[in-house]
Amino acid sequence: MKQLELRYVAHVTTLTHCLLESHQTTAPSIHALVDELDSRYPGFRDMFVNPRTETLNLNAMIYYAAPGEVPLSVIDLDHPIGDGGTVTFW
Amino acid sequence: MAAATTVRDNRTQTILWVDLSEGSTRLETLPEAWTAKYLGSRGVNARLLFDHVPAGTDPLGPDNVLFFGTGPLDGLPVGMGRISIACKSPRGTVAEGSCGGFFGPEMRRAGVDYIAIRGQADHPVYLYIQDSASGEVAELRDARHLWGLKTDETDAALRRELADPDVQFRYIGPAAENLVHASPIFGNLHNSGGRAGCGQVMGSKGLKAIAVRGTQGIRVADYDAFVDAYKVLRQRLDLATSRDMWTPVWSTYGAPVLARLFPDLGNLMTRNAQQMTWDYDKAMRISSEPYLDSYVTKAKACYCCPWPACQKLHKIDSGKYGGFKGGNYWAAQPVVFGSLIDNDDLELLLVLSGLCNQYGLDVFHVGYTLAWAMECFEHGLLTTTDADGLELRFGCTDKDGLVDLIPKIARREGFGGLLALGCAEAAKVVGQGSERFCLAVKGQELEGIPQRNLYMVALGIAVSEVGPDHTRWYPPYPCNPSLISPEELAELGIDLDLRLAFQGRNPEQKGKLLRWFTISRAIVESLPSCVFLVRDTLGLDLRPWWKLFRAATGFDLDYREFVAAGERLMNLDRAFNVREGYRRADDRPPVRMATEDVPGFGYPRLAPERFEPMLDEYYEANGWSVTTSIPTRRKLAELGLDDVAAEFAALGIEAEP
Numbered sequence: 093m094k095q096l097e098l099r100y101v102a103h104v105t106t107l108t109h110c111l112l113e114s115h116q117t118t119a120p121s122i123h124a125l126v127d128e129l130d131s132r133y134p135g136f137r138d139m140f141v142n143p144r145t146e147t148l149n150l151n152a153m154i155y156y157a158a159p160g161e162v163p164l165s166v167i168d169l170d171h172p173i174g175d176g177g178t179v180t181f182w
Numbered sequence: 183m184a185a186a187t188t189v190r191d192n193r194t195q196t197i198l199w200v201d202l203s204e205g206s207t208r209l210e211t212l213p214e215a216w217t218a219k220y221l222g223s224r225g226v227n228a229r230l231l232f233d234h235v236p237a238g239t240d241p242l243g244p245d246n247v248l249f250f251g252t253g254p255l256d257g258l259p260v261g262m263g264r265i266s267i268a269c270k271s272p273r274g275t276v277a278e279g280s281c282g283g284f285f286g287p288e289m290r291r292a293g294v295d296y297i298a299i300r301g302q303a304d305h306p307v308y309l310y311i312q313d314s315a316s317g318e319v320a321e322l323r324d325a326r327h328l329w330g331l332k333t334d335e336t337d338a339a340l341r342r343e344l345a346d347p348d349v350q351f352r353y354i355g356p357a358a359e360n361l362v363h364a365s366p367i368f369g370n371l372h373n374s375g376g377r378a379g380c381g382q383v384m385g386s387k388g389l390k391a392i393a394v395r396g397t398q399g400i401r402v403a404d405y406d407a408f409v410d411a412y413k414v415l416r417q418r419l420d421l422a423t424s425r426d427m428w429t430p431v432w433s434t435y436g437a438p439v440l441a442r443l444f445p446d447l448g449n450l451m452t453r454n455a456q457q458m459t460w461d462y463d464k465a466m467r468i469s470s471e472p473y474l475d476s477y478v479t480k481a482k483a484c485y486c487c488p489w490p491a492c493q494k495l496h497k498i499d500s501g502k503y504g505g506f507k508g509g510n511y512w513a514a515q516p517v518v519f520g521s522l523i524d525n526d527d528l529e530l531l532l533v534l535s536g537l538c539n540q541y542g543l544d545v546f547h548v549g550y551t552l553a554w555a556m557e558c559f560e561h562g563l564l565t566t567t568d569a570d571g572l573e574l575r576f577g578c579t580d581k582d583g584l585v586d587l588i589p590k591i592a593r594r595e596g597f598g599g600l601l602a603l604g605c606a607e608a609a610k611v612v613g614q615g616s617e618r619f620c621l622a623v624k625g626q627e628l629e630g631i632p633q634r635n636l637y638m639v640a641l642g643i644a645v646s647e648v649g650p651d652h653t654r655w656y657p658p659y660p661c662n663p664s665l666i667s668p669e670e671l672a673e674l675g676i677d678l679d680l681r682l683a684f685q686g687r688n689p690e691q692k693g694k695l696l697r698w699f700t701i702s703r704a705i706v707e708s709l710p711s712c713v714f715l716v717r718d719t720l721g722l723d724l725r726p727w728w729k730l731f732r733a734a735t736g737f738d739l740d741y742r743e744f745v746a747a748g749e750r751l752m753n754l755d756r757a758f759n760v761r762e763g764y765r766r767a768d769d770r771p772p773v774r775m776a777t778e779d780v781p782g783f784g785y786p787r788l789a790p791e792r793f794e795p796m797l798d799e800y801y802e803a804n805g806w807s808v809t810t811s812i813p814t815r816r817k818l819a820e821l822g823l824d825d826v827a828a829e830f831a832a833l834g835i836e837a838e839p
Binding site for chain 2: 101150163
């Protein structure tokens with residue numbers, strides 16, 4: 093089980109109704125995490141994943157930071173996530 | 183609104199010459215060829231400025247000319263109401279800025295595409311422009327009753343006086359009347375443009391305001407082609423279909439959300455950029471989400487813009503600042519009145535920035551000069567006695583003192599008089615090494631965008647002819663480079679390795695990237711339209727804009743000629759500065775960025791081994807001398823600017839072959 097900090101920015105908060113939260117997950121990748129969050133926040137997946145190509149929507153942004161590291165913009169949704177990471181959804 | 187009496191085309195453009203010393207006005211038509219060669223707005227203003235403001239002109243004297251420019255797309259649904267304002271800056275460089283709203287379309291409907299103001303009035307006046315059946319276009323009216331009024335008071339007074347809800351205004355506040363550094367020109371209460379000192383120049387002329395009212399229609403040359411091109415553009419701006427990653431964020435919440443992204447990236451200037459990160463809880467308190475939740479009363483867009491976010495109006499309902507109204511909380515304010523002075527009180531932030539708008543001050547000037555003063559205070563170079571009793575500490579413990587300071591800057595009273603100079607001139611007064619705390623280039627304060635982690639930004643700020651101005655190469659943040667393919671770049675004639683160009687701290691390809699960004703934004707601002715709308719192809723593919731221009735004007739310009747208009751404008755701006763004595767040595771980052779690493783992130787300073795190769799690449803790509811930055815004679819000839827080369831020769835300025 094991994095402990096993550098999830099940050100939601102701007103229009104994403106219209107789904108989540110919070111700016112950030114702690115989240116426990118077994119999701120191995122950003123893609124799996126997005127699927128998981130879609131069950132809690134219906135519409136979340138549509139905001140970030142192109143249903144045809146299963147890639148990140150061109151008009152969406154996700155940043156991932158491993159503990160103590162500077163966040164990186166995620167282009168590949170299969171990007172792995174680790175314990176203590178921070179994920180920011182735009 | 184009255185019915186259109188006349189319908190205008192977009193091939194020829196008119197200019198209203200106003201001489202405030204003589205009290206005269208004269209309407210002329212510009213050569214039709216200028217529309218193809220310079221497009222309009224910023225491009226035509228660059229040509230006019232070079233032609234009519236010779237080297238050595240006193241910026242605050244009667245011979246400086248202040249230009250307001252629309253363009254062939256203004257008043258059409260893609261112009262977004264943009265206008266260009268240009269003159270010689272009181273600092274000696276080109277001063278040019280763009281702003282939105284509704285003033286530009288109203289100018290066009292009045293039959294006036296450009297306004298050129300020279301001379302100085304012997305008492306305050308305002309210019310009233312109105313098309314009429316008698317042919318009378320403009321008159322100068324007494325403005326002694328308006329002089330000294332704040333911008334919101336001026337707006338209200340003119341509305342009462344002219345009693346026409348469709349009149350549009352541009353005006354200055356007390357700061358510009360008092361010739362305060364960097365004062366811009368305002369309109370629609372919260373829009374401002376020309377922070378390079380255009381308001382100061384307007385104040386020096388005794389011109390308080392311009393009011394314009396028109397009734398004419400505007401006809402595109404090829405309606406069907408225009409509608410087809412417009413549909414493509416409109417789809418690009420739609421939330422559902424846009425490929426631009428900033429569209430959903432910008433169109434609803436706006437740029438203050440950057441305060442939440444930047445701290446962890448080492449991109450947020452904190453405590454006068456002594457640090458580049460900030461406590462995340464503080465950042466959340468001044469971000470867009472609490473702003474929307476608690477203060478926004480209305481969303482307001484520029485003329486025909488489909489995005490409602492840029493001009494939100496807000497009100498503080500209760501508490502210490504209860505009843506305070508303002509607007510346009512955007513990317514600048516969370517930095518300059520937030521992290522830069524370490525203030526996480528959103529209401530104080532809204533009040534400080536709102537007061538700047540009311541008094542006609544530039545928020546970047548005030549924020550960065552305040553942060554400079556706070557750092558001076560930390561080092562004992564300024565004391566509470568110097569600051570009229572104010573405890574100038576980061577963290578803003580003396581909030582009332584800061585609120586009281588804004589009008590004092592506008593009126594040049596007491597300690598406000600020092601800050602009214604801007605940080606570069608104020609540092610000369612204080613001395614003792616305080617120059618290194620001043621975050622300015624060519625005497626103009628930065629705009630809140632980081633440099634040591636984004637090298638193209640560092641280069642863009644250093645080389646900008648007007649001083650720091652992010653709209654000249656927007657966007658500064660790495661959008662997705664896959665938005666445009668190498669094949670498309672080749673098809674467009676752009677020699678650029680985007681993979682390298684988008685590596686933030688790699689100097690390679692930054693000169694070339696900046697060149698293309700600068701050319702494309704010059705074109706967009708000349709049509710005119712808004713540079714926020716070009717991100718989905720990185721602004722590198724301007725074919726949609728080219729099609730709109732052709733359909734609107736009827737000029738059968740090929741794409742390369744269209745792009746050359748942007749390059750021509752860049753060269754005219756550079757030539758203006760060259761004529762005033764600016765050279766390569768003036769294209770520098772601020773001292774702090776050149777000499778200090780970013781603490782905690784390992785981003786190195788912009789030392790010569792990183793910065794100079796970027797400058798070389800930029801000048802080479804532009805066809806400018808790597809030694810001096812002067813455009814070569816070959817480049818000027820290629821762009822049809824032989825007259826510029828001839829003037830260089832006449833002035834003894836040695837341009838390389």
